[in-house]
Amino acid sequence: MRQFVVSGHDAPTTPEFSLDDLPGGAGRLDLLARCVTSALVLSHGIREDVRVHLVLADAYTVTFDGSSLRNFNPDERSTAARVRNALEERQEAIGHVPVETSPGVSLSRRDFAATVEHAARDGNVVQLHEDGAPVVEVNPPADTVFVLSDHHDFSGAERTVLDEVADQRLSLAPRPIHADHAICVAHNYLDTEGHTRY
Amino acid sequence: MRQFVVSGHDAPTTPEFSLDDLPGGAGRLDLLARCVTSALVLSHGIREDVRVHLVLADAYTVTFDGSSLRNFNPDERSTAARVRNALEERQEAIGHVPVETSPGVSLSRRDFAATVEHAARDGNVVQLHEDGAPVVEVNPPADTVFVLSDHHDFSGAERTVLDEVADQRLSLAPRPIHADHAICVAHNYLDTEGHTRY
Numbered sequence: 001m002r003q004f005v006v007s008g009h010d011a012p013t014t015p016e017f018s019l020d021d022l023p024g025g026a027g028r029l030d031l032l033a034r035c036v037t038s039a040l041v042l043s044h045g046i047r048e049d050v051r052v053h054l055v056l057a058d059a060y061t062v063t064f065d066g067s068s069l070r071n072f073n074p075d076e077r078s079t080a081a082r083v084r085n086a087l088e089e090r091q092e093a094i095g096h097v098p099v100e101t102s103p104g105v106s107l108s109r110r111d112f113a114a115t116v117e118h119a120a121r122d123g124n125v126v127q128l129h130e131d132g133a134p135v136v137e138v139n140p141p142a143d144t145v146f147v148l149s150d151h152h153d154f155s156g157a158e159r160t161v162l163d164e165v166a167d168q169r170l171s172l173a174p175r176p177i178h179a180d181h182a183i184c185v186a187h188n189y190l191d192t193e194g195h196t197r198y
Numbered sequence: 199m200r201q202f203v204v205s206g207h208d209a210p211t212t213p214e215f216s217l218d219d220l221p222g223g224a225g226r227l228d229l230l231a232r233c234v235t236s237a238l239v240l241s242h243g244i245r246e247d248v249r250v251h252l253v254l255a256d257a258y259t260v261t262f263d264g265s266s267l268r269n270f271n272p273d274e275r276s277t278a279a280r281v282r283n284a285l286e287e288r289q290e291a292i293g294h295v296p297v298e299t300s301p302g303v304s305l306s307r308r309d310f311a312a313t314v315e316h317a318a319r320d321g322n323v324v325q326l327h328e329d330g331a332p333v334v335e336v337n338p339p340a341d342t343v344f345v346l347s348d349h350h351d352f353s354g355a356e357r358t359v360l361d362e363v364a365d366q367r368l369s370l371a372p373r374p375i376h377a378d379h380a381i382c383v384a385h386n387y388l389d390t391e392g393h394t395r396y
Contacts, residue, residue: 020218023273030273034232038382043328043349043374074376075221075228076274130241136390151241173389176241177382178272184236184375184382191371192334 002190003051003119003145004039006179007112008032009152011056015087019077026080027057028150033079034180035148039187040066041074047187053115054083058155060093061110062086069104113161119145124167128186129154130176132169135189141167146186148179200388201249201317201343204233204377205310207350209254213285217275224278225255226348231277232378233346237385238264239272245385251313252281256355258291259308260284267302311359317343322365326384327352328374330367333387339365344384346377 010027022030032054039052050066062083064072073079086107092099096118098108110118116125123143147162154162162169172185208225220228230252237250248264260281262270271277284305290297294316296306308316314323321341345360352360360367370383 020275022275023271030275034235037232037376038379041376041379043376073221077218077220077228134390173386175389177386178235178239178241181236181239181382181385184379185386187379188371188375188383188386191373192332 001049001051001122001143002047002187003053003123004035004183004186005053005055005116005119005145005147006032006035007055007058007147007149007154007158009057009150009155011054011150012087013057013059014090015084017084019080019084022076022080029080029083030076031150031178031180032083033076034178035183036064036079037074038180038183040064040069040072046072051119053119055110055112055115056083056087058111059109060087060090061108061115063098063106063108065104065106067104070102072104112158116145116147116161116165120165125162125165127162127166127169128172128182129169130171132171134174135170135172135186138168138170140190140193144186144190146183148182150179199247199249199320199341200237200245200385201251201321202233202237202381202384203251203253203310203314203317203343203345204230205253205256205345205347205352205356206230207255207348207353209252209348210285211255211257211288213282215282217278217282220274220278227278227281228274229348229376229378230281231274233381234262234277235272236378236381238262238267238270244270249317251317253308253310253313254281254285256309257307258285258288259306259313261296261304261306263302263304265302268300270302310356314343314345314359314363318363323360323363325360325364325367326370326380327367328369330369332372333368333370333384336366336368338388338391342384342388344381346380348377
């Protein structure tokens with residue numbers, strides 16, 4: 001299984017935001033929504049072996065599970081609506097136990113540390129960062145948990161978590177790219193394992 | 199320079215569409231908008247050496263030029279609004295001469311064939327298709343013009359154009375991926391030229 005954890009530092013923690021202003025009022029939820037789509041969709045299909053965890057302002061985590069997702073639309077607005085619907089049920093989430101808010105979508109009160117540590121139970125944590133080792137020169141680990149940040153850098157507390165649990169720190173490109181684009185590249189890197197680069 | 203031509207078969211040709219329903223009423227303009235963002239943005243920057251051409255229902259082409267684009271937002275709604283604004287000025291576009299509708303954004307009456315042929319003046323045309331040769335095993339051409347299709351396959355007429363002008367037919371991934379994700383992978387492929395894959 002592949003997992004992606006994306007820290008959305010400015011993301012909303014209540015459902016009172018407009019779907020018409022995802023970059024502004026919804027704290028770059030446009031970017032987080034694109035991350036979900038980049039992680040989950042193929043042409044006319046879903047990657048069933050993928051989970052994406054959006055950490056919302058280090059307070060909640062909304063998880064999309066490709067194996068049970070239904071009627072998923074790839075546009076930002078539809079994904080943002082799923083996040084908003086999940087936040088409407090935040091009172092139902094007790095402790096770290098997730099509540100499923102639609103098929104394949106769940107919300108929990110896990111912060112960044114709890115989400116990374118929980119994901120790490122099923123894989124090897126790789127921090128994606130522009131200062132990491134070039135991914136093309138590294139043997140990809142199995143069952144990877146890629147951890148990414150939004151338009152902000154990881155916070156000091158997040159870096160401390162990653163220093164403890166990350167098995168590798170990798171860079172995907174010589175020029176810094178958006179998190180959703182990094183997810184596409186990471187998928188392709190794993191999808192083409194075994195190919196010899198010209 | 200890198201160029202991307204994306205054929206949007208169901209895309210609107212008039213500005214009477216809602217920004218609230220890009221996948222439906224606006225004919226998958228969500229996907230075309232993500233293609234523009236995938237082609238043009240870096241973290242906190244624009245790829246100035248890139249042009250993206252969206253072919254709208256084989257009737258108009260809206261071109262985004264990274265070298266002159268201003269105040270570009272990466273979300274789908276903002277890009278779709280630029281396309282809508284461009285279509286509002288379609289009466290100003292005479293013949294194949296483009297009209298600039300905002301800095302770095304222009305509209306012309308070029309159809310798919312005219313757009314591909316015009317782009318080919320500045321580069322080598324590569325058709326991205328799931329049945330092409332694996333890109334990782336091929337020497338990337340300079341000044342590439344990548345030609346992609348939306349959620350539909352290329353039409354018969356488009357394939358005829360590509361058979362005439364395309365220098366190569368390449369596949370980016372063993373599993374078919376969305377056009378905007380293919381653009382991310384194509385960029386990464388060129389960005390990491392010279393790296394030896396593990």
